Amino acid sequence: MEGERENSKADGPAPENGDAPNITEAPSAHSSADEPSAPEAAAGRKGSQFEQRKGSVSDKPIDLDYVLVNEIGQFGRYQMFNLLLVSVPIIMSAFMSEYIFSAAAIPHRCRIPECGETTKLETFHPEWVLHAIPPADNNNGFASCARYTSVFNNGSLDYCPAYLFSNNEQECDNFVYARDNSCVYDFDLGCQDWLRALAGTLNSVGTLLVLPIAGYISDTFGRRVALVISVVNLALFGIIRAFSVNYPMYLAFQLLQTTFGAGTFSSSYIFATEFVGPKYRVLTSATCTSMFATGQVIMGLVAWAIQPWRYMILALHIPCFIIIAYYWILQESVRWLLSQKKFDQAKDVLQRVARRNRKQISEKSMHALMNPPEPVKVVEDGDEPNLFQAIFRSGVLLRRVCTTPIWWITTTFVYYGLSINATSLSDSMYLNYILTCAIEIPGFYTAVLILDRIGRKPTLSGGYLFSAACNIAFAFIPSDLSTLRLVVYLMGKFGISMVFTSLYLYTSELYPTQYRHRLLAFSSMVGRIGSITAPLTPVLMDYWEGIPSVMFGAMGILSGILVLTQPETLGTKMPDTLAEAEALGKPESKIKT
Known part of the structure; x- marks a missing residue:
């Protein structure tokens, strides 16, 4: 779920902190990544501050966000129905993690x-x-x-x-x-735990390889085409993998499935958030990640009910082909249509939305959207530093570039590591996995409730340190106290889920507009190290069962402390320039009310 973002040409300029960043890219599940992934699901504007800063609309050009807020509705019947529709492929995007059961360790x-x-x-x-x-x-x-x-x-x-x-x-x-309900039995992988764990690593590698593919399809052919193609690939390669005749074939199609199908979450996320008003984007983002967690729960239930691994894979992936009908059911993204100058189609969609929401869009607004102003040509300043020069000239920016990737590595490492290791908690691996995924949902919404109340730093640092304390405590709880172990383990997953929801927003608020996309992408890509290595942690339990938990705890403590070295961004203006980014935390960066 995490890290996977599509380059939306329709994205507007970045807003101020607390407003929804006009970044409609999303992670993949994981992937959860993918993901999960993840942290991107926290991208969104905070409506309370949006109202404070929107100012006089007559001084601003009319854009889609203005039309949503003032005319056709930020979250009406159309947006609700659209969210329900895209929840189905989001749930299906979680099925790529079924290697947790199909390649599960067997005594x-x-x-x-x-x-x-x-x-x-x-x-x-x-x-x-x-x-x-x-x-x-x-x-x-x-x-x-x-x-x-x-x-x-x-x-x-x-x-x-x-x-x-x-x-x-x-x-x-x-x-x-x-038992025989794993490919470990079919392919005789006894005492080859590192080879068995490679399935999870290749799953995460695929969520990295999908980025340019999904981005190109989405930007060239539209969000709807990207969504349908991604889900079809997910289903097709998953079904072929169910008929694997050897382990190399199983691994190859695991990699192909995520490389060509992991765009499912990001494409769905874009549909869910692009047409929601600023006030509801954080809530919509949390709902998307909660649907991914719901998909993981469903996957656990199916694996529990259909334990032969080949039939389990087929049961999960065959229904995915119903998403082909979405090509005719879903309306194309208005932002993409406007960016491609497909104004007739964009007008038709806008009118449909207005009718469904029982609103009207004014002729003035429609004319402004159909006739956007020409982009201002900026004359390059010869003294303007490039990204690398800016990083090394600014001590503040350099420290952030060295810090934020560590947060992302920790988040993906702990989040996916806890999900994968849940199956080894006790003999009831299915129930343990289901509970571990279900606890994410209150974690996601808790972050939404407190981000605008206590701030970004307390939310992230508290989430990291709380999860770290639970993981370290879990490592030393005797195995006969099974209920206590399970509760502490679930609380550790709750804490990192809060972080998962908040990280994308906080990272984007620390960087200036001119460098934000590239530095956000850099942090996300480096964060893949965590999701790639997380599937290998169960193997370390052969040496001591507490090694993975202690590793999760140590990384959580490190990141929790590093969060405290950065400024609080709640109530500050989203920095547009390097100077504004360096001023974060100072009185001049605060929004004047």
């Missing part, structure tokens, strides 16, 4: 042919197991990847005494698995 041990075992699904805990396999301090009570060497080979499934084996150990030649 396994060495196969003992000396005791008559010939298949991968023999009795997993025979009475004689400790005669042939060394004991170990794990849930099974015996080693997963080692066995004793044999002296004789005349045992049977019912009787296999200890004298048939020596005390010398050797690696497994073949494996017996506790």
